[in-house]
Amino acid sequence: MGEIINYWTFIYGPLAIFLVGVYGLLTQKNLFKLVISINIMDLGVNLYIIALGYMDNASAPIYTAKLAVTSSRFVDPVPQALVLTSIVISVAVTAFVLALVIKNYEKYNTLDLIKIKGIEND
Numbered sequence: 001m002g003e004i005i006n007y008w009t010f011i012y013g014p015l016a017i018f019l020v021g022v023y024g025l026l027t028q029k030n031l032f033k034l035v036i037s038i039n040i041m042d043l044g045v046n047l048y049i050i051a052l053g054y055m056d057n058a059s060a061p062i063y064t065a066k067l068a069v070t071s072s073r074f075v076d077p078v079p080q081a082l083v084l085t086s087i088v089i090s091v092a093v094t095a096f097v098l099a100l101v102i103k104n105y106e107k108y109n110t111l112d113l114i115k116i117k118g119i120e121n122d
Contacts, residue, residue: 010051018044031101031111042090046083053079
């Protein structure tokens with residue numbers, strides 16, 4: 001039973017979060033909600049990458065004299081570093097996209113994609 005819960009938590013959990021973001025991306029017409037959906041997808045990808053680097057009964061990758069005797073298994077630090085970099089990039093891209101959304105709102109006075117498309121066709 002424990003294996004099923006672990007598999008669900010580490011594989012299907014991030015996939016479910018990613019699919020919630022895809023659903024929001026496909027169904028929403030509000031620009032702000034689209035940005036939030038993209039961030040939810042990013043969260044799902046980051047959780048999946050962290051889950052790939054998980055190991056049972058492993059220590060942090062900080063080598064000390066005590067760990068040299070007691071533990072020979074270390075958690076891989078590369079997925080953690082990739083996710084940290086991804087979070088920083090995601091914050092910067094989100095700030096940029098939200099600035100574009102604000103400029104779009106100032107120009108068209110709406111965040112609805114359908115109304116914006118109708119304004120451009122007129």
